[in-house]
Amino acid sequence: MHYQPAQKAGSVERLEAKPINAARLGRPLYEKRRKIFPKRAEGRFRRFKWLVMLVTLSIYYLTPWIRWDRSAHAPDQAVLVDLAARRFYFFFIEIWPQEFFFVAGLLVMAGFGLFLVTSAVGRAWCGYACPQTVWVDLFLVVERFIEGDRLARMRLDTGAWTFDKVRKRVAKHAIWLVIGVATGGAWIFYFADAPTLMKSFVALEAAPVAYMTVATLTATTYVFGGLMREQVCTYMCPWPRIQAAMLDENSLVVTYNDWRGERRTRHAKRAAAAGEVVGDCVDCNACVAVCPMGIDIRDGQQLECITCALCIDACDGVMDKLGRQRGLISYATLSDYSANMALATNNGAIPIDPRRVRDGNGVFVQGIRDFDWRIIFRRRVVLYFGVWALVGLGMLYALVSRDRLELNVLHDRNPQYVVESDGSVRNGYVIKLLNMIPEPRRITLSLDGMPSARVRIAGQAPGDGQSFSVAVDPDKVTSFKIFVTLPKESLVEAQSGFSFRAEDPSSKERDVYRTNFIQPGTAK
Numbered sequence: 001m002h003y004q005p006a007q008k009a010g011s012v013e014r015l016e017a018k019p020i021n022a023a024r025l026g027r028p029l030y031e032k033r034r035k036i037f038p039k040r041a042e043g044r045f046r047r048f049k050w051l052v053m054l055v056t057l058s059i060y061y062l063t064p065w066i067r068w069d070r071s072a073h074a075p076d077q078a079v080l081v082d083l084a085a086r087r088f089y090f091f092f093i094e095i096w097p098q099e100f101f102f103v104a105g106l107l108v109m110a111g112f113g114l115f116l117v118t119s120a121v122g123r124a125w126c127g128y129a130c131p132q133t134v135w136v137d138l139f140l141v142v143e144r145f146i147e148g149d150r151l152a153r154m155r156l157d158t159g160a161w162t163f164d165k166v167r168k169r170v171a172k173h174a175i176w177l178v179i180g181v182a183t184g185g186a187w188i189f190y191f192a193d194a195p196t197l198m199k200s201f202v203a204l205e206a207a208p209v210a211y212m213t214v215a216t217l218t219a220t221t222y223v224f225g226g227l228m229r230e231q232v233c234t235y236m237c238p239w240p241r242i243q244a245a246m247l248d249e250n251s252l253v254v255t256y257n258d259w260r261g262e263r264r265t266r267h268a269k270r271a272a273a274a275g276e277v278v279g280d281c282v283d284c285n286a287c288v289a290v291c292p293m294g295i296d297i298r299d300g301q302q303l304e305c306i307t308c309a310l311c312i313d314a315c316d317g318v319m320d321k322l323g324r325q326r327g328l329i330s331y332a333t334l335s336d337y338s339a340n341m342a343l344a345t346n347n348g349a350i351p352i353d354p355r356r357v358r359d360g361n362g363v364f365v366q367g368i369r370d371f372d373w374r375i376i377f378r379r380r381v382v383l384y385f386g387v388w389a390l391v392g393l394g395m396l397y398a399l400v401s402r403d404r405l406e407l408n409v410l411h412d413r414n415p416q417y418v419v420e421s422d423g424s425v426r427n428g429y430v431i432k433l434l435n436m437i438p439e440p441r442r443i444t445l446s447l448d449g450m451p452s453a454r455v456r457i458a459g460q461a462p463g464d465g466q467s468f469s470v471a472v473d474p475d476k477v478t479s480f481k482i483f484v485t486l487p488k489e490s491l492v493e494a495q496s497g498f499s500f501r502a503e504d505p506s507s508k509e510r511d512v513y514r515t516n517f518i519q520p521g522t523a524k
Ligand code: SF4
Pocket: 254, 287, 290, 291, 292, 293, 294, 295, 296, 297, 304, 305, 306, 307, 308, 309, 310, 311, 312
C-alpha cells in the first residue's frame, strides 16, 4: 500500500485506504503480504476494547503474584501448576492428578462458552478477548507511540532509511521484544513459586527449561503479535472456519447497512442536486482505515472480520460530523438486515433506494428493524447456556462433595500368599493413604468383613489386630506395607473378600477399599 495524501470533503476527512483482500479485487490465491497500518479509532467500542485489554493483560501478568495462605504445608501461590508435586492450585481449590476430570470439565465449559458467546454475539471472542487480538492491540499501541498514527507510519515505511527511521524501528522492535520476554516470563511463573523463580531466573540459576520456555514464548509473541498480526487470524486460526457453523440468521455480526448507505458517493450534494439517489455513505474510507484486518466491511461478511467493531466507531464518528443518524455500520442480524434490504429494494424488484427507508423528515420508517436485545435470548443460545450451566453445576457439586481422604490398596503379586507353620494364611498389601488437605492428621485403618483376621504394619508389633492408627503427612501420599493373617479354621471368611476402611476420627471423613484375600486354591 503506497502513501497518498488524504483529501478533505466538507467536514469529513477522506482517506485513501484500500482493503488488502476482497473478492472483487480478484487477487491471486498466493501473494506477498500487504502491510496494514490501522488508524487509531475513537468511540464506545474502542473504549470497551481498552477496558478488556487492561483487564485481560492484568489478569495474565499479575495472577502468579497473588498469594494465598494454605498453611505451612502447601505453597502460598494462589494459582500454581505444581508439576513436581503433581498438583494444581487455584485459590481455595486444590486438584490432585486423579481429579483431573475437573480440568477436563473446565475445558468442556470453555468450549461451550465459546459456542454460547458466538451464537449470542458473533465473534466477540475474536474481536475483544482472544490473546492474539489483545497482544496485537498492545503491539499497535507501541507502534503508534513511536511511529505515529496511520499516515506517519505509512510515510515512514515507504521512506528512505534515515537515522530517524532506524532509531524508531530499533526502539519499536526492542519494546516488542521486552513485551515478548514479559509474556514468556509471566507464563513460567504459573509453574513455580513466582518470587523464588524470579530471583533464580535473574541470577541465571533457574532450570534450563525455564529459559527455553521464555525464549520460545518471546519468539512466538513477537512474531505473532508484531510481525504476522492479522495473518494468524486469517490463515492459522481454525476458529473463523468453525464459527461459521455456529452463526445463524439471528446472530449478531458487524454489518454495513447498504440499504441506507448506497448509492455511496463522495459528492453527495452534487449528486443530489443532479437528482440522483444517494445513500448515507460518503465513501470516506474511514471504516477501511481503522480495520486491523485490512478489509472493507462494505464488501459484506468476510472470514477475516474479527468483529472488533472499530469500523462502527469510525463510521459513527463520520455520521456524527455529517449530522446523520449513527449505525450505517452496526451490529445487526442477517434477518433484520434482509428485512430492511427488502424494504429498500421493494423485495428485490428495484436497486437500493434509501428514500424508501426514510420519511419526509429523514426519520426511518416504521418497518425498519433495529437491534433488539431479546434476540440474544433465543432458543439456541438458551440451549448452549443450559449445557454450559449444567456442566458448571455438576463440577461445583463434585467439588464441594469430594473426599479429601483417599485409600488405595495394592495386593502383593509375588508371593500372593504365605502359609505359616500353624496353617494360617498371610497376605501382603501396600496401603496408600492420600491426605488431600494441607494439615497432618491421624488416620485409623481397620478391616471389615473378616472378623477373625489380624492386621499389622510390616516390621511393627501387632496392635489389637483389627485396626491401627497411622500418622499421615499433610498434602501427601503416605505409603506402607501391611500383613493380614487369617487362621486356618477361619479361611472360609475370605470367600467373598473384605474391605479396608480408612477414617479420620476427628472429621469422620472415610474411604473404603474392597479387595481379596488369596489362599491356596484361589490364587490366580
Ligand atoms: S471489518 Fe470492522 S469489525 Fe471487521 S475486523 Fe475490520 S474493523 Fe473489525
